Amino acid sequence: MAEAETKPKIRKGRKFAQVLDGARTVFLRDGFEGASVDDIAREAGVSKATLYSYFPDKQLLFMEVAKTECARQADEAVELIHRQAPVRDVLRFAAEKIIAFMSSDFGRGIFRICVAESDRFPQLGHEFYHSGPIMVRERLVDYLREAASRGELVIEDFELAADQFAELCKADIHARLIFGVDSCCAPRDVKRTIDGAIEMFMARYGAAR
Amino acid sequence: MAEAETKPKIRKGRKFAQVLDGARTVFLRDGFEGASVDDIAREAGVSKATLYSYFPDKQLLFMEVAKTECARQADEAVELIHRQAPVRDVLRFAAEKIIAFMSSDFGRGIFRICVAESDRFPQLGHEFYHSGPIMVRERLVDYLREAASRGELVIEDFELAADQFAELCKADIHARLIFGVDSCCAPRDVKRTIDGAIEMFMARYGAAR
DNA sequence: CCCAACATAAACCGTGCAGTTCAGCCGGGG
DNA sequence: CCCCGGCTGAACTGCACGGTTTATGTTGGG
Known part of the structure; x- marks a missing residue:
């Protein structure tokens, strides 16, 4: 039930969880509009490039967190x-x-x-x-x-x-x-x-x- | 109870209610971040300059509407x-x-x-x-x-x-x-x-x- | 009729942000 | 030892937005 694993849209990798965690923190604190991608990357201890290598855009990242x-x-x-x-x-x-x-x-x-x-x-x-x-x-x-x-x-x-x-x-x-x-x-x-x-x-x- | 009339921060005038109305519509529809001042002005049928002649900034306008x-x-x-x-x-x-x-x-x-x-x-x-x-x-x-x-x-x-x-x-x-x-x-x-x-x-x- | 105050549209400025690019760094596997 | 893929940071683009300014009406009172 948990893993479909076949979703084509989001890559996985070493720092995947890290990114998700940072996003979680920032989105929960600042909301969707209020959160800046730079903030999230900083919070996650990850470069923005890396973040965007996992998630195509802010919306998808947000939906994944949610x-x-x-x-x-x-x-x-x-x-x-x-x-x-x-x-x-x-x-x-x-x-x-x-x-x-x-x-x-x-x-x-x-x-x-x-x-x-x-x-x-x-x-x-x-x-x-x-x-x-x-x-x-x-x-x-x-x-x-x-x-x-x-x-x-x-x-x-x-x-x-x-x-x-x-x-x-x-x-x-x-x-x-x-x-x-x-x-x-x-x-x-x-x-x-x-x-x-x-x-x-x-x-x-x-x-x- | 309704009118203190002595607030120094917000000017009144002919189109005051118009502005407030437009702001009401847009804020309620789009939220604070989501609402753009241009949208509000357009919705209110008023120029941005006029809007800013009534309210010093977006926050004050928002609080007034709220x-x-x-x-x-x-x-x-x-x-x-x-x-x-x-x-x-x-x-x-x-x-x-x-x-x-x-x-x-x-x-x-x-x-x-x-x-x-x-x-x-x-x-x-x-x-x-x-x-x-x-x-x-x-x-x-x-x-x-x-x-x-x-x-x-x-x-x-x-x-x-x-x-x-x-x-x-x-x-x-x-x-x-x-x-x-x-x-x-x-x-x-x-x-x-x-x-x-x-x-x-x-x-x-x-x-x- | 004119003047002053107000309204308007439009251009403009600075900023912050989503998203991209790129040159370089690190670590592991051949 | 070198190559390769993932990671980095920093610079960059384009855009949207808050707020200001300006040049031009428009209105109404004396």
Whole structure:
């Protein structure tokens, strides 16, 4: 699944990863327009000529970085769940993961850049959506199905329930992060949001107690 | 509240609004970096010289547009609520308003640009946050307080409850809009999200029936 | 009718950036 | 020892853009 290896457009070689890494850093920091190829080459510790020997142009390089990062994002999401613990514990674990991701520099960076560039690069938005939100939803749905079959939850629309939970985890926090109001999110606020999300979710979907 | 009129930095004049309008269009379409001053002048039907006679530079023009648009956004939010209707109806009304805004070209545009530029222009993120999400929260909190005092709802943390509801309205829809997957949101999906949000909110905060 | 203030189009300047070229350097394999 | 391919850095091209200037209208008030 990972390697098609047959793409004709991009050469490989010793410093390939180096270039990609530098590009990652700079694009995530400065966005597509903001990043200069010279910056990227410097950051990567590579000459511009070398960079252009690997990638035909800035756009392709950017798309390659974006794709790689989306894949990485997906990896992060995969190890989300699959537990037999009490529902509330599993939900808390998932919530913490979700919030940790969106608080991280990486999470914020890739989100920002995808939002900003997703109409200049339509497939980028698509890629991000499927490797992020959709991935989370799928993991969550898997778990919810199990829990429901054990009679711990009562859910009709699993996709919706999953989306709702993920959304609840963002309450207050996501906006503050994105728009940079008091950049660091106090653990107190995080706990409040998580507790709130779990409480709400259980009130709606918890088996009648 | 609207006019301080004492700002020394920006001249007024006949074509002031024209310029601002053109800038609005182009910035919302192309972002800050993407927009060229020539484009803006052309769009505004004004010469570049005229434009620069009103605004000292691109940044100031941008901030002025952004501030204006944030204010507009706030206006949209204000007429949200204050009703005596059944809770579910009021919530549905609010949800429709929220979704309508974020589906609109204007809503998507300003969100995108604020996300993209909020670290180049820190006060922009701040402005957007306060004239958007915070505004909605305040209206919602006002209403929730009333409803709670009438015994129709039982809520401890009103701000959290308001944020949660607003967040629930985004489920699935927001991401799809932002990242441009099947750009138009089917009314069916909207209804599903709204119904889901209301159901969840009432399950959590509805007075014991 | 004229003058002053404002508007316009167009040329212009400096800068920064994507992308190219080239002369040279390094390391490894014949 | 030499050759060859990858790498380097630095210079260079072309272009687009932010911002300024200029020479020419256009308008409206005294």
